Amino acid sequence: MKFNALIPELSVTDIEKSKWFYIELLGFKLEYERVDDKFVFVSLEEETQIMLEEINGHWDTGELKHPFGRGINFEIDIEDIQPVINRLRKQYIPLFREPTVSEYTSNDNTFIQKEFLVQDPDGYLLRFSQEMAS
Secondary structure, X not given: OOOOOOOOXXXXXXXXXXXXXXXXXXXXXXXXEEHHHOEEEEEEOOOEEEEEXXXXXXXOOOOOOOOOOOOOEEEEEOOOOHHHHHHHHHXXXXXXXXXXXXXXXXXXXXXXXXXXXXXXXXXXXEEEEEEEOO
C-alpha cells in the first residue's frame, strides 16, 4: 500500500462509532487497526486515507469541544456520491449541505462537481464531490 504524502489523523470520542460511520456508511476500507491503541487507518478509492484515534491525551493542543475540526472541511473526491448519500439517509444521518452542483474556474479550465457535506459523529465536516462532465 502506498501512503499519501498528507494523511489527516482525527481524534475521535468513540472509535467503534467512528469505525461504523466511516466503514459502513461512507464506504471506507479498513486498512489496519491497533485495537489496544483504539486506532484505525482507513482508505477510500485508492486516493483518500484517514487515520482515526480515540482521544488519549497525546495529541491535545487545546480543549476539544463538539463539533471538532471547526474551520476545516475535508474534500473527498469519489466516482459516485449517490451510494454514500443513500446509506446516510437510510440511517437518518442528516446532511450538513444537500447535494449541489458547483462550477469552479481556474485559469482557462472550468470544473463542475456535484457535492454534499456531512458531519461525522464528532462533527468533522466531510465534503464528498464527484466530477461532472463539463
